[in-house]
Amino acid sequence: MIAMKVLKDQKGFTLLELLIALVILAIGLLGLAGLHISAITGNVSGFKLSTASAVAQEQIEELKALDPSDADLGTGDHDDGNVVVQNITYNRSYNIQDDTPVSGTSTILYTVSWIEPRTGIARNTNFFTRFIKE
Structure with missing residues (x-):
């Protein structure tokens, strides 16, 4: 009869434990990749x-x-033309109201x-200022 040796107090990781750790790491890295894309979009x-x-x-000014x-x-609406910066056309216009x-x-x-070039969504931003008529 062949005696089998029982291994006790093994140290280290099994292959299965390493695979599980890699899967968990991969899921975490995929989550970070999604955040990275969101950060780039926000910066743009x-x-x-x-x-x-x-x-x-x-x-x-x-x-x-x-x-x-x-x-x-x-008084009234004015078209202030367009300006192109990095292949994006910015349309400028303004409205003046007197005594307001x-x-x-x-x-x-x-x-x-x-x-927006990628999405085709129209965006705008408004600025208010006042000045004294002389």
């Missing part, structure tokens, strides 16, 4: 919004520097809009 959206803000701020009698500061909310002032609502 933030860049577009920052670009729109910079475009609007530049144009608002130019409007404020104009003479109050300039036609570009007349205080007599002797004008309020500018400046709008910058664009279309």
